[in-house]
Amino acid sequence: MRAVDAVIECLKAEGVEVVFGLPGGANLPQYDAFYDAGIRHVLVRHEAGGGHAAAGYAKATGKVGVCFATSGPGATNVVTPIADAMMDSVPTVFITGQVRTDLLGTDGFQEVDVVGVTMPIVKHSFMIQHPLEIPRAIHEAFHLARTGRPGPVIVDIPTDLARADIPYEPVTDVHLPGYQPTHDGNTKQIRQAAKALASARRPVLYVGGGAINAGASDEVRELARLDNFPVTCTLMGLGAFPAPDPQWLGMLGMHGTRTANYAMDEADLIVAIGARFDDRITGKLSEFAPRAKFVHIDIDPAEISKNIPAHIPIVGDAKNIVAKLVKEYRALEGVDHARLEAWWERIRGWQEKHPLRYEDSEGTEIKPQYLVEALYEATGGDAIVTTDIGQHQMWCAQYFHFDRPRRWLQSGGLGTMGFGLPAAMGAKVGMPDETVICLAGDGSVQMNMQELATCAQDGIDIKIFISNNGYLGMVRQWQELFWEKRYSQVDMGQFPDFVKLADAYGATGFRFENKTTLVEDIKQAIATPGPVMVDVRVTREENVYPMIAPGAAARDMVG
Amino acid sequence: MGDPGTKQDLLSLEDLEAAGALRTGRKHVLSILVENKPGVLTRIAGLFARRGFNIETLTVGPTDDDQISRVTLTVDGALHPIDQVTKQLHKLINVLKIRDLEPEGTVARELALFKVAAEGPARAEVMQVCDIFRGKVVDVTRRSLIVEVTGTTDKVEAFERMVRPFGLIEMMRTGEIAISRGRTET
Structure with missing residues (x-):
């Protein structure tokens, strides 16, 4: 069979339900194979949209997202989604066409060394040099993408090799001698961690996106319940622990709650579960959690002691390890269950004194924070939500209370503007029965707007709400706070007319400007069949607070 | 957004040098077994470059197994960054084994x-x-x-x-x- 047909067989064997992609010269043979492959293909309008859609699909479903692109510009267009998937450990496979082998290295038409370009931002890549390598490479790519610390894998296939006739036999094993992720976690270390938790007087569970990747939410909740341990999540971890919960401190980090950040600052033991002490969490590293000892649970050994030296490192799968930790903790004798009372008293003091708050408008003006609260009310919290990057994203993290994992789909590490719309598209394809909302900024939504055409054509029913302040809002906020209000190149005016644009794309457009009817208006927009894009006019100059200023310590939060 | 700092506190050259000075320490010889596949050396060299490590010397040669090559490289670094760099090297799929060779042995x-x-x-x-x-x-x-x-x-x-x-x-x-x-x- 042709190698390209073997690729299809491999995809089927891997359980692939849908592929996002765009054909071009170098992957024409592959698209010929798609013609009657019996796998759903979503024709995106730009390869970046395809890559982010694959990531959105993967984040919502936990399955591997797949994106196809042609050589040269097709391949360079997926560079951003690949970097994004790398930073957030998203299981994705990118299969790119390449110029035929006799043109390689000659600057042929649409030739780019995509394996070279993406080397620093992939988990692994395969440059196919012989057609017989193709089936194994595809299977190994899926294995690498979904196991261990998940991530993006590229398979680059020259177009002449793709047309070759090869005998295809299903590959049932993978041969990767240099790849043996640790799964189980060291039992002695886990026991030590249980003891440390049992003697801690001011513990905090600090939960990141790794807990969601590992499917460890139930175990995390069980651990927290053992002794009323306070829990905070990173931006990526939201949903790993139910937000409306008495043990919930709120998100931590730059725009986290004061309670969460103060608790980290005063903690004597921090148990990090699938979190990586990113600079948005720690603030000034040398003053981060100065009194704490650290238990660090992570599947990637390189994360342990990268930024913060761990006292008790535990390498392995979070679900597995936290379950064992619960068991070890239960087996301990003589644990003083009343020891956290003083700690909770302190925490409640912060919660009462520093709740998340904003000054709501008097009249009909819509504050951007209120937009998030209205979305939460209109959906009853029952929605998958993607966002772009900036102020609206932080407000959504603060005011939309996620009670389950895989409902909050983010570009956390890379902070990619233009992520939200295609990610919502991918999520809806993966979870067709869920309400999928993209809360976007008026700046960022324009970066992958073209996928609205894809949604309209394929009937991908996403609801886009643009928090429209006519600014690149977060940059404007930083210019206001740190650059003496010199607003340089952040005013975007009221362009384009998003309602007309929605109409032009074959979607339904609305414009909401009145706070008093907003919840009902949102309900109506969500009930409208097909893709909907809503231009919500919000207060122009509003800032995200509280905030740890860049380079400052958590205890010095402002606002 | 990256940290732009503020208008007031520009980074001085001294600060930058002090930050760089944290990385000096004794010389380490890393002996790395890798799969003999195209691009492996690029992956290793690229990893060093983007993590800010300077390779002092680098040799690559065959081993007794033609599927496997050995990379020997020397790095100047304090213990902590070396630990990080070997962990990062281990993440490369084509890297099979790394030894940080003790000078006496x-x-x-x-x-x-x-x-x-x-x-x-x-x-x-x-x-x-x-x-x-x-x-x-x-x-x-x-x-x-x-x-x-x-x-x-x-x-x-x-x-x-x-x-x-x-x-x-x-x-x-x-x-x-x-x-x-x-x-x-x-």
């Missing part, structure tokens, strides 16, 4: 070629130095000698210091290869 050698100006009476003196270092004269012209020296980095550097006053025209060094002492495999 290791035999390390490099090869160097020196082209030295040697005319008249200087020629005899250079050859004398060469004898002391057990070097070998591998080429001779009326005005110059090429000397081959093998040994530890210290020895090669000592030889360089000795012949430099005569006029060192050119020098080439391979960088170290290293093997662990005793019966066990490196």
Whole structure:
């Protein structure tokens, strides 16, 4: 069979339900194979949209997202989604066409060394040099993408090799001698961690996106319940622990709650579960959690002691390890269950004194924070939500209370503007029965707007709400706070007319400007069949607070 | 958004140097077994570059297994960053095994070629130095000698210091290869 047909067989064997992609010269043979492959293909309008859609699909479903692109510009267009998937450990496979082998290295038409370009931002890549390598490479790519610390894998296939006739036999094993992720976690270390938790007087569970990747939410909740341990999540971890919960401190980090950040600052033991002490969490590293000892649970050994030296490192799968930790903790004798009372008293003091708050408008003006609260009310919290990057994203993290994992789909590490719309598209394809909302900024939504055409054509029913302040809002906020209000190149005016644009794309457009009817208006927009894009006019100059200023310590939060 | 700092506190050059100084420490010799596949060296070199590590020397060669190559590289670093760099190296799928070789338990050698100006009476003196270092004269012209020296980095550097006053025209060094002492495999 042709190698390209073997690729299809491999995809089927891997359980692939849908592929996002765009054909071009170098992957024409592959698209010929798609013609009657019996796998759903979503024709995106730009390869970046395809890559982010694959990531959105993967984040919502936990399955591997797949994106196809042609050589040269097709391949360079997926560079951003690949970097994004790398930073957030998203299981994705990118299969790119390449110029035929006799043109390689000659600057042929649409030739780019995509394996070279993406080397620093992939988990692994395969440059196919012989057609017989193709089936194994595809299977190994899926294995690498979904196991261990998940991530993006590229398979680059020259177009002449793709047309070759090869005998295809299903590959049932993978041969990767240099790849043996640790799964189980060291039992002695886990026991030590249980003891440390049992003697801690001011513990905090600090939960990141790794807990969601590992499917460890139930175990995390069980651990927290053992002794009323306070829990905070990173931006990526939201949903790993139910937000409306008495043990919930709120998100931590730059725009986290004061309670969460103060608790980290005063903690004597921090148990990090699938979190990586990113600079948005720690603030000034040398003053981060100065009194704490650290238990660090992570599947990637390189994360342990990268930024913060761990006292008790535990390498392995979070679900597995936290379950064992619960068991070890239960087996301990003589644990003083009343020891956290003083700690909770302190925490409640912060919660009462520093709740998340904003000054709501008097009249009909819509504050951007209120937009998030209205979305939460209109959906009853029952929605998958993607966002772009900036102020609206932080407000959504603060005011939309996620009670389950895989409902909050983010570009956390890379902070990619233009992520939200295609990610919502991918999520809806993966979870067709869920309400999928993209809360976007008026700046960022324009970066992958073209996928609205894809949604309209394929009937991908996403609801886009643009928090429209006519600014690149977060940059404007930083210019206001740190650059003496010199607003340089952040005013975007009221362009384009998003309602007309929605109409032009074959979607339904609305414009909401009145706070008093907003919840009902949102309900109506969500009930409208097909893709909907809503231009919500919000207060122009509003800032995200509280905030740890860049380079400052958590205890010095402002606002 | 990245941290832009504020208008007031611009980073001084001293601050930047101080931050860089954290990375100096003793020399480490890393012996790395890798799959003999295209692009593996690029992956390793790229990893060092983007994590801010400077490779001092690098040698690559075959092993007794033609599927596997050995990369020997020396890095200047404090213990903590070396730990991080070996962990990062382990994440490369084609890297099979890494050893951070202890200096006492290791035999390390490099090869160097020196082209030295040697005319008249200087020629005899250079050859004398060469004898002391057990070097070998591998080429001779009326005005110059090429000397081959093998040994530890210290020895090669000592030889360089000795012949430099005569006029060192050119020098080439391979960088170290290293093997662990005793019966066990490196």
